[in-house]
Amino acid sequence: MSYTVDRRGLLRAAGAGAAALGLGGALASCGSDESETATLTWWDYFTLDNFQPGMNRLIRDVEAGVPNVRIQRRTFPFAELDRQITLGAISGERPDIAIVDNVAMNTLGGSDLLADLTGRVEAWGQADQYYEGPWDSCRIGGKVLGIPNNSNCLALYYNTRMLESAGVEPPTTWDELASAAERLTSGGRFGLALSAIKSEEGVFQFLPFLWQAGGDLDTFATDGATALSFLHDLIAKGSLSESCLGWTQQDVNTRFMNQRAALQINGPWQIPTLKQADFDWGVVALPRDQEAATCLGGENWVLMAQSENLDKAWEVLEYTQRPSVLVPYLVSFGNLPAREDLADRGAWASDPALRLFLSQLPLARPRRYGRGYADASQAISEAEQAVLTGSASPSAAARTAAAKIDKALSGR
Amino acid sequence: MRPHRSRPPSSRRRRAGYLFCLPGMTFLAVFLAYPLFYNVRTSVHDVRLSQLLGGSWQFNGLDNYRAVLDDPAFWHSVRLSVVFTLGSLVFQFSIGFALALLFARPFPLGGLLRSLLLVAWLLPPVVSGTLFRWLLDAESGAYNALLEAVGLGSLSHDWLTDPSTSLAGVVFANIWVGVPFNMLLLLVGLHTIDPQLYEAAAIDGAGPWQRFRRITLPLMRPVSVTVLLLGLIYTFKVFDTVFVMTGGGPVDSTRVLSLYVYEVFFRFFRFGQGAAAGLLLLVVPLLAGVFYVRRLRREETTGGAA
Numbered sequence: 001m002s003y004t005v006d007r008r009g010l011l012r013a014a015g016a017g018a019a020a021l022g023l024g025g026a027l028a029s030c031g032s033d034e035s036e037t038a039t040l041t042w043w044d045y046f047t048l049d050n051f052q053p054g055m056n057r058l059i060r061d062v063e064a065g066v067p068n069v070r071i072q073r074r075t076f077p078f079a080e081l082d083r084q085i086t087l088g089a090i091s092g093e094r095p096d097i098a099i100v101d102n103v104a105m106n107t108l109g110g111s112d113l114l115a116d117l118t119g120r121v122e123a124w125g126q127a128d129q130y131y132e133g134p135w136d137s138c139r140i141g142g143k144v145l146g147i148p149n150n151s152n153c154l155a156l157y158y159n160t161r162m163l164e165s166a167g168v169e170p171p172t173t174w175d176e177l178a179s180a181a182e183r184l185t186s187g188g189r190f191g192l193a194l195s196a197i198k199s200e201e202g203v204f205q206f207l208p209f210l211w212q213a214g215g216d217l218d219t220f221a222t223d224g225a226t227a228l229s230f231l232h233d234l235i236a237k238g239s240l241s242e243s244c245l246g247w248t249q250q251d252v253n254t255r256f257m258n259q260r261a262a263l264q265i266n267g268p269w270q271i272p273t274l275k276q277a278d279f280d281w282g283v284v285a286l287p288r289d290q291e292a293a294t295c296l297g298g299e300n301w302v303l304m305a306q307s308e309n310l311d312k313a314w315e316v317l318e319y320t321q322r323p324s325v326l327v328p329y330l331v332s333f334g335n336l337p338a339r340e341d342l343a344d345r346g347a348w349a350s351d352p353a354l355r356l357f358l359s360q361l362p363l364a365r366p367r368r369y370g371r372g373y374a375d376a377s378q379a380i381s382e383a384e385q386a387v388l389t390g391s392a393s394p395s396a397a398a399r400t401a402a403a404k405i406d407k408a409l410s411g412r
Numbered sequence: 413m414r415p416h417r418s419r420p421p422s423s424r425r426r427r428a429g430y431l432f433c434l435p436g437m438t439f440l441a442v443f444l445a446y447p448l449f450y451n452v453r454t455s456v457h458d459v460r461l462s463q464l465l466g467g468s469w470q471f472n473g474l475d476n477y478r479a480v481l482d483d484p485a486f487w488h489s490v491r492l493s494v495v496f497t498l499g500s501l502v503f504q505f506s507i508g509f510a511l512a513l514l515f516a517r518p519f520p521l522g523g524l525l526r527s528l529l530l531v532a533w534l535l536p537p538v539v540s541g542t543l544f545r546w547l548l549d550a551e552s553g554a555y556n557a558l559l560e561a562v563g564l565g566s567l568s569h570d571w572l573t574d575p576s577t578s579l580a581g582v583v584f585a586n587i588w589v590g591v592p593f594n595m596l597l598l599l600v601g602l603h604t605i606d607p608q609l610y611e612a613a614a615i616d617g618a619g620p621w622q623r624f625r626r627i628t629l630p631l632m633r634p635v636s637v638t639v640l641l642l643g644l645i646y647t648f649k650v651f652d653t654v655f656v657m658t659g660g661g662p663v664d665s666t667r668v669l670s671l672y673v674y675e676v677f678f679r680f681f682r683f684g685q686g687a688a689a690g691l692l693l694l695v696v697p698l699l700a701g702v703f704y705v706r707r708l709r710r711e712e713t714t715g716g717a718a
Contacts, residue, residue: 082678083678086461086464086681089464090464107461107681108461110461110462111461111462111464112462113461113464188551197659197661198658198659198660198661198662198663199659241550241551242550242570242573242574243549243550243551243570243573244573245573245661245662246545246549246572246573246658246661246662255551260551371461371462374679374680374681375680378675378679378680381661382663382664385575385661385662385663386663388662389573389574389575389662389663391575391663
């Protein structure tokens with residue numbers, strides 16, 4: 001690997017040298033230039049084929065636009081990346097730059113693995129261009145430990161024809177959602193589909209209900225119970241399949257695509273797939289209860305504290321935030337920008353579905369709960385699974401979970 | 413160690429012998445002994461994500477073990493692992509035995525069928541796990557469709573999302589994965605039985621059942637024990653099949669020991685406790701392994717005569 005880079009470096013040096021000779025001068029600077037070329041390692045989890053052209057283009061852009069930088073990229077499966085970064089702390093093999101899920105900031109943030117970017121960000125002065133949720137997800141313990149890469153959140157998709165033939169409007173409140181889901185259920189078709197799988201994916205989908213009930217993790221015993229019993233009622237009425245306990249968000253979208261669900265809760269990353277559907281669909285904000293709320297997803301760029309090329313790596317991050325680099329990258333990924341100043345620029349400015357998601361970003365909340373979050377998240381998914389399988393009542397499950405959450409978040 | 417054949421080797425030959433062992437020993441040292449040592453070391457220190465970089469691991473004696481043994485979730489997963497292993501072994505073995513008996517006699521297309529069965533064993537567990545996740549799916553799964561088709565629609569079920577059947581679901585998949593392995597070894601065992609024994613017994617008037625009970629079963633005992641021990645070692649630490657099918661859920665109905673260890677390590681990043689739990693997970697296969705090696709040695713010393 002490094003051999004090819006070295007060879008490329010050599011060719012580049014030769015080219016630069018020839019150019020310098022041709023221009024008749026600046027020989028000295030050519031030599032010093034070459035010695036400063038930094039090879040930065042870059043890790044991410046965008047392994048799918050359709051991400052590669054965009055990522056390759058971004059890296060080409062960076063190599064062309066930032067002086068003396070080479071990027072060596074490595075990809076991992078989604079669930080592997082955090083683990084590899086942590087293992088890197090032991091083995092010494094870690095990247096200079098990584099793109100991580102914003103929820104990973106909870107665990108990585110307390111680990112001293114990530115470089116503190118506070119000073120650099122202040123000098124840069126663009127922090128206020130970002131939506132609050134995405135930016136907050138990068139701020140841990142008063143330090144800025146990353147900058148947002150892209151953002152997403154959840155909303156409610158609906159099958160237009162099914163709603164029309166049932167005479168139902170897209171729901172805007174919990175009551176409307178419950179009655180719509182009930183009226184849209186028939187035969188092998190469920191009114192609503194969502195993911196309640198026992199992983200962070202399920203928690204990502206559950207938290208909006210907790211927040212909509214007006215609560216947060218610190219009031220789980222009461223507001224958690226409200227949210228849990230709302231979902232439990234949907235299952236009891238048959239509007240939501242009990243199988244949602246095993247569904248990933250991908251599975252949920254498959255149900256919706258196969259027209260076996262009239263409504264689904266999902267993110268904007270499903271839009272490219274849904275565009276191929278042979279039926280009309282639309283998307284609206286998640287229904288509200290006491291409050292309107294949705295959960296923030298997406299990735300952040302982080303730098304490793306132990307990196308030998310921190311200055312160069314920061315230069316790369318700064319470069320990627322130029323609209324001419326960032327917009328094409330986000331468009332090719334089908335992602336939304338985390339920056340407000342790009343709201344009127346890319347594909348999301350004209351596509352109504354993307355616009356809806358973008359309009360939700362200001363109220364999208366990051367899961368920024370600190371080091372104990374993994375335990376809290378586990379407690380939430382266990383409570384949800386216990387209630388939806390009928391093995392515990394909403395209030396009992398919420399009380400058990402609340403105790404675990406309090407213990408986890410108080411630093412044990 | 414075989415005294416009857418070898419003369420005491422000259423020191424040169426002995427040195428050559430060690431030399432031949434060297435690559436294997438190096439391999440074991442690097443890939444087995446060192447990680448194991450590292451794991452033991454980790455298990456007696458307080459290692460969490462925040463301590464990884466600091467370098468100063470706090471020695472905490474048996475605290476990690478205590479924390480694991482005090483955790484009800486650990487014991488729950490031990491129980492699940494025992495049920496999972498026993499359930500898998502009983503069916504893998506009996507179905508494997510029945511298939512071995514079937515394939516022991518030549519019949520048209522027997523060889524082809526046998527090799528097809530082996531495909532199950534060759535598939536990566538992630539693939540077979542995913543396959544069974546689809547097959548057992550409540551709405552689009554083939555098994556429910558099958559039940560419906562034969563008029564037993566009332567039995568169709570959310571196999572993997574109902575906590576009362578999810579463990580049975582993953583055991584079912586694991587049986588399917590393990591049957592070919594059992595069949596193959598048992599088939600080899602059956603071929604080592606002298607056919608003249610059956611002929612003689614038949615002449616003496618023994619029926620098929622008697623021949624099976626008096627000849628096949630006793631002579632298959634050593635192979636069977638080996639197969640079961642190997643099965644125990646493989647099954648107790650199964651991770652991928654379960655992880656892919658249910659991720660340990662719903663609630664915690666399929667969180668077998670290997671998944672518990674995984675969670676402590678990579679969801680909660682409590683490395684010290686994870687290492688302790690990992691070593692506890694190692695106990696059962698280790699005991700089985702010791703038994704297996706001892707048996708193997710006994711068979712070698714006694715079994716040379718046949």
